[in-house]
Amino acid sequence: MASTQASKRPEPAGRGAISFWRHRGARNIAIQAVFLVAVVAVIAYFYNNMIRGLNELGLTFGYRFLGLEAGFAISEGIAYQPSDSYARALLVGIVNTVKVTLAGIVAASLIGLVVGVASLSSNWLVRSLARVYVEVFRNVPLLLQLLFWYSAVILKLPPVRQSVEVFRSFFLNQRGLYLPRLIAGQGFSSWLWFAGLALVAGVAVYFGVRRRLKRLDRPGFPSLWALGTTLLIAALGWFLVPHPPLDVDPPVLQRFNFTGGMHLSPEFAAILLGLSVYTGAFIAEVVRGGIQAVDRGQSEAALALGLRPWAVMYLVVLPQALRVIVPPVTSQYLNLAKNSSLAVAIGYPELFNVGTTIMNQTGQTLPVFTLIMACYLSLSLITSAFMNWYNRKMRLDER
Template structure:
């Protein structure tokens, strides 16, 4: 009769569990040694150049101008203020780009599934061409081959709605507050509070009783009614639309967008919108066909089927990859340096060139991009948790 040796009798050099622990310890030691060598080499290099790892240089005068700034800035401001300008410019392009890319992506994704052959082919051509072309090439194209080739301000291209295009940028109408604006804007807050309260109350009532109300219409009426009523009661409109007017060699009034910012925004929107379109298409196709057929059998229109049946279910598939596209758009904005837009990467590069503080500047830049990505992921994960399917 043979006996099976116990686990204690296995030598440690043949015990899989012990070997795994030893391998992990060796791996950690190797990583720590490599990190120690890199840090030691970096500190030695900084010492030879009389540089440190501190951030005290941020309080020094920057001494350089920034061509476009979303916040007030002068060359006499500090490096920290210049760095904030880069962050503000990046946020400006990223937030607007996310909104526009989402709208374009939804439209293109739905259009690709259209039964109309022409609409479907146009959407497919747009998606395939844009997705398979590098973003940097597209940005250079929009800037050099489109905006810089536009006529001067004197011969600017006029579009409907008092919109003008020239090689100096895009000039748009812009609302401007009057003297009565201070008395009017609180009514906008009142309308917003009423709309939110009505939406929450009607949603709870529907969940409790099963009876539905037109929440969108009711919330919209409550949102618009207080400011509209206040607008009518005021002797002067609180907001006037200021139109751009050509005076001499430039435009006055309205708002102007530089060619660099417009090219960046257009490139990010068109590029990311193509990827979002495929995500939307995949999300819609993930909804069982029986859901659409059942909705049609109830007499719902095509738009109602999309809004009430398909999209609420497709969002569970769309949101996770959509988050990745939002993160990519924010990080891809660093390519703005190729067309001269002073984003975070471009301003940080100027600060590095003037101070020589490579490690602190790169650390700040990486930390900023990381923070923006984590905040975006957090917000999208919160929304994803609200729309996900809860199984019992």
């Protein structure tokens, strides 16, 4: 295989005089042509075999099956009936994957941040607990952890009538977690006006404060001012509106099951727990490394200025550490998204799970695989686009 360096050699003089295979330009083209032909030949061979196999089964290759009736039930997700099409079933899977991924990212980031900071604590016990957490959960396969949470913890919870209660509104049992839900009340539409006003005011305050700070050349937090304004107006509206804008809809135990409130299925709870605990351990290591990468002089200088230890952490060390932390954490998020496909082992209907069901029913293995891969790939591409944008934004502007 020719390397990058080979092209830097000077072109031999008098190219007409040398034989064909000594001429690098021609040789390169020949190599690539042979390579391309070989790749195409292998793919064509595979494709041919596949088409022949499909024909023997009486199937034709293509994506036309997507419009057919799916005919299988999906246990949770957006509105869907077995009479809907395969495309709709796939969409349910995609939404479920996105749902568990987003929830997992939030939970894993929180765990990772807390444990990562804790593993640098001056408190020996806290530090050791954080180390034990990281070393235990990152060295055991995720699939095993998922199966453990699902079959050995969540399904072993008490039955519905003996649910574990917290504050008489959270109920944990083997059918999952029931929690109160906020629903729009009578005054919701009038409160929306206040909310809109609050948003506009917040944006205005943000740009106003930022301009003022820029003119005075002073540091400050325009986003905090904006957030404060927004929350203040929204809260004011809450009390001014005659009817409460939001009502609490608690889960209520009926004869056989709970009604009302929000319900997380045991499958969702297990996959969320497993993903966030596992990825949290990796993120904790990244956070720890990022904080350690900040020069000690920074925190010493901040301490010398009289900042309190927590202020040193949150105002000086963490903002600088973020620059180091974000790229590896993004790839952890990607891993989390990809790992959500392990939910197939416990029956949570995400993209891959729905995809395998469709494959079994239609026999269209390759088309379904390409669809699944396209979904995950676009997820990766979006994430890496974000990462590049962030890296550009956070690049140190050196004077």
